[in-house]
Amino acid sequence: MSEITESRPVVDEEQHYHEAALGSLWWGSRIGIALGLTAFGGIIFAYFYLRSLNSHGLWDPHGITASTLMGALILSLVLLSAILNQFGNMRLRKGSTLDWQVANVAALLGGLFAAGFQIWEMTRLNFQPGSSGYAGVYTAFGPVYALIIILSMYWLETLIARSFRSAKLFVDEGGVGFSNLPQAENFRANLEGFSYYWVFMGIASVVFFILFYVL
Amino acid sequence: MKGVRLSKGARAGALLFGFAALIGLLIFAVAGYLRTSPPTVSVGASSSGSVNLVMQTDGAVGVGPHPSWVGYFVQDASGAWHQTTLIQLPQNTDVHVTLYEYDSGGNLRNSAWSKIEGTAGGVAYINGTAESVVNPNTNTGNGIAHTFNVPALGINVPMYGVSGSAKNFCSTGPCNTSQAHNTITFSFHTGGAGIFRWQCFVPCGLGYLEGNGGPMQNLGYMAGFLKVV
């Protein structure tokens, strides 16, 4: 046993677990997308299933949809939020932490307003939940969509709060965008995960807009 | 708890106590909940070789954990009403049934249950008039309130409802004959011993999808057994 112990490679334990944590953030965010995809997948399945069955001709007999105006507003806010987040990331890579913070606070507000409008819309639907297949699927979709946006915004909020609280750590190294400190690398990995996920949610929002308001 | 090192005997005692407590919990759960059921009302044989079974159906039983559910009351030999659907009858006996119907009515989900079957002469006397088929469209629009249906004995007796807007409509059971009601009488013959389930075919479980939940799916309301012994 002793001979292997002597030739033992040196494992930098801190570095090992730091890298493992970065990998976990990458995988965690991708699993988040997988969960979102399957959860939304169930709703999209319900949409197409009921639409194609059209039981008793009651998928959407009168062509009523939820307010397209509201839908467009919510979609634009979500997309705006995703674009602002990406823009902030671009500025962060150039070294401007402040720009990132401003852009992402705006992105956060955009997302929260989108969720708020979605909830508000649920209280003012122009149909009864049980009046048609479409009505049912929309009633199911709305709260889930709002909840998922709120959870996403929770994630973004933790990043923003962290960028403020830990800012002084990175001052000497040109900010969290450039720093080689493990905390900065961890932050960037977390942010990368969020941005990737949030782009996915943006795409999902477009798909749902088309399904519920256009088709 | 922590930091205390128990002796072997104490550990054994604690474990045994734990097992005993578990067994106690189990017995409590089985006896206190799972084995509880509505009472069984026994209709004893009378001297003439036939028995009388007197029941009432109410729009809301008014007692127990679900006072707003529809359900049956059955009269025992002493004339007291019990909210139950478990009835014990003697075998090979003519049973004369008197049903006081206090509930309002509606459509039959399946009109095939309009037919009176399995009774003496294939008829039931509704407020004294013999009928073999009830017509939900007659009865001045009060529809059918319930059916008394025993599949294994082939019995089906639909009951006309009373007007829900009647002045003396009985809103909680047990009701008495001074309130709006229909009286349905019929007879049937019990065969050999057995346990026969019976139910209602009017979806009368108000507030449940298709009207078939709640009282329709719980013993003591609209689902029961005839225990022929």
Add this chain to the structure above:
Amino acid sequence: MAIDFSQETKSGSSGAAAHKSSIFQPSIITGMVGGGLGFLFGHWAGNAIGGGYQQVVGSGQNDIAIVLGYLFAVVGWFAGLGALNYPLKKMLGFEPENVEHISEPGWGKYFRYTTDHKVVGVQYLFGMLVYFFTAGLLALAIRTELLSPTHHIWGPDTYLEIVGEHGTMMMMMMTSVVLGPFGNYVIPLMIGSKKVAFPRLEAASFWFTPISYFILLSALWQGGFQSGWTSYAPLSVQQGVGQDGYIFGFGLQGLSMICAGTNIVVTIINYRAPGMTWGRLNVMGWSMVSLGFTMILSVPVLIDGLYVLTLDRTAQTSLLYGAHGGSSFLWENLFWFFGHPEVYLLAIPGFGMVAEIVPVFARKPVFGYKTAAAGMIGLAILSFFVWQHHLFQSGMNPDMRPLFMLTTELISIPTGFIYLVGMGTLWRARIRLTVPMLFMLGVYFNFLFGGVTGVYVSDVPINVTVHGSFFVMAHFHYTIMGGVIFAFFGAIYYYTPLVTGYQLSEKLGKIHFWSMIIAFNSTFLPLFAVGLLGQPRRVFEYAARLQTLNDWVSISSYVLGLSLTFFVVTWMWQIVVTRKKSVRDPWSSRSLEWHVDSYPPPPYNFETIPVVVAGPYEYADPDALPMADIVVANAGRDVARESVR
């Protein structure tokens, strides 16, 4: 709940801080208080919202109040457990904490929300035993009713409530029966890691289960649900408030699965020790990866389904009601899209356990290591393409039946891999018939019946006869109870020395094994015949000609119950009372989890990260190096450690 950061700051300082014991410290007690308050609030809110709804007035039951009550009970429960402190702290922008395991002495830690994967493993082990035995007693209640075709022990409504509780509890809780106790406890040790990727998700995954269990069981006291574990709509829409217990019980267990699956997958991917390549990963690790991904991709669909059902029951949408534009087929599809992967969530970890333990007692490498891994991954992937085989008689999509029949029968191929692996590993082996090994061989024996009868049920023409009958029931009890539950008990015998430091008696273990496998087969083998002779599932009355068979089965089931009781009593007795200390590496395993400083392993798992230089199964190579360069601290001394307890 007040936000208490004290615990977090303490944990940061390497656990040296003295442990403060107080009833107000977050624990299961504060959790229960929080849950109770949450329920009261939700119930009040629900009555305020829905009290006047027509269906509430009519039925005297308010689903909205119950649903909101459960919802807020869950929030209150986690707040009371202190699980929300860290997420709230993150909102204030604190850097993530490197969790150091606190070695809090005493029993207290087992009743807290903790980030030590070994504590979570032990919590799961006892949790799973409680859930399994509760559901098992319900099974005995079912068999008691079926002693007579006509005489009834329970009312028909109570009987169906018991059936539904048994099915739901077994199907939902037992998905974690290997992942929970052994995946969480052993996998980090196996891969040579000091920690897991998401310790808080792992802890949450456990703490979802007690409240899920409690809510599900409480449904019995609220009239239950008479719709079985499949809860087909619209019957499930029609049920009373007990159905909400089903929805929340199952849904919370689904969330638990998502948390546990995410953690285990990410841990195995990222936290393997240096040198622990994918080619050296224990087969158990492969099974956990397959399991985790299957959970992640299937459970959200279940939650969708449950959510849709909740909406139909409360908001009066009509997604599952044909006459208003919905369809009852929607539930059947959503449910089985999850439901079939679900049964492999039960099978795969059993196979992993078997392939892990058999080489140790055969002194041979796993035969066809890649085949074993491929078998489990193959099962996981195929499980997503077979769900309509549950719906062969439903009337939907008859044109798809040949396709689903094909995909279903393809399942036999990866299942066959597992058998090939087992047979190859035993070939020219040195077989020690210890108690864990007997259980693993028992899995092979039992699962074979489950496997071959799977061919019957997957064949559409035969399915016409056996669908929905006791034949199907016997089939899946053979695969699940005969598979994963036997593997679970084998794993308990195998890992008890590691987890507790105490050695179990081989003699008592063998009595348990032989009584259990004989009673099990005696219970379920006749049920194939009962099903073929025409007895549908979930009936309280059956044909008089089938009484002999049913009585035989019922009596066997009592023996099975006695055998399991024997296990509980003797196992508890040995780890609580007699406490015979274990020797180091009692099974002579090469795998890393046995090469720790003490049993139970110390809080930090390994003093230094092990560097893996060989595979775990090189038993037959006399010149093989040890798996890693671990130098244990007290090699010459007693391995069993009592100080943690």
Add this chain to the structure above:
Amino acid sequence: MAKFVLEDSRSEEAGRSALVKILSVWIVVSIIGMALVWFVLGPHLAPGTMTDQAQGAQFDIKFVSTLVVPVLLFVWFFFGYSIMKWRVRPGEDGTLPAANISGNSKAQGAWYIITTTLVLGLAAFGTYFLIAPAGAGGGEGASPIWTPGTTKLLQVQVIAQQWRFTYRWPQFGGMETTGIELPVNTEIQFNVTSLDVIHDFWAYQLGVKADANPDYNNVAFTKTLATGNFTVRCDELCGIWHGAMFNYGKVVSQQQFEQWATNMEQQNAPVTKLLPKYSLTYTPSYSGAGGGYYNTNVDPNANL
């Protein structure tokens, strides 16, 4: 450490001779077992021979059961022999190495090929016996794609409701009965539907099973070949009386059936008048105590 030498009983030669032993015993016992299942057990297997579909199901079960015999025996013999021969006897050191085999491409390859062939063969077998006998008695949905070759079908509508089956006969004036009798040597089309929740029409001896879905017609075919009694059971959990939702039917001679049907038609005439027009599905009415969705009198068709 002294060089470890594997004993002869675990050598390659021992393995080879063990394999020969296992395979030769297996072949002999399998042939006997298969013959027993096919010829002795086969004719007694479920669900009997009252209809063509029941006969088909019996043949399929017999075929698969026969095929299962060698599979079971192979695994048993293999495991049993290995455990008997290579187990550690008392007094032996069980931690010594055994044969160092981590795989065998020939054995693995053969296993893959055999299992795959078997599985694909079974899928082909199942597909043929699903399509050829008009759906094998299973519910084929509203527009069946596998139909019997004749258009002379006796139409029987099965109406499931919580918690009884009733039967409607469009060719006999649309009457509805609680009992069911069928003529022998007749091709029958069951149209299965439900008035409330999902039930399942399982006529065991007829080899027919079809879910009864609300708002949906599920069609199954069978041809009666012999007279006798049969059992109808509900096979999908439908609530409290699921276990008691059964009745018995009869397959009788065509003449007896005509008589029964005509008789019933007359008897039921006053009720038949009250029934809704015959249709493949029935939607609950919106009026009445328990009518409609949650008893709300909201009819989506009438609402706008």
